[in-house]
Amino acid sequence: MSEKTEVAEQQRNFGSILETIRGFFAEVSAEFGRITWPRGKELIESTVVVLFFIVILSVVVLFFDKVIEWVLRLIMGA
DSSP states (O other), X not given: OOHHHHHHHHHHHHHHHHHHHHHHHXXXXXXXXXXXXXXXXXXXXXXXXXXXXXXXXXXHHHHHHHHHHHHXXXXXXX
């Protein structure tokens, strides 16, 4: 294959990649238009629920961590 043919092929491939990227961002933009964003009150309520469950999960993990630590101390005799 000649050098000119290779360059032309690379340019076509690059153009195809750019069109794919443009298409992707066009679809992303269209999807953003379909999103129903939460209102202020709903956002605050959801945030409080998430924070509450994070605290609960942290306490549960801490509990199991301490139980495992206690069991290991019994086994190791420390």
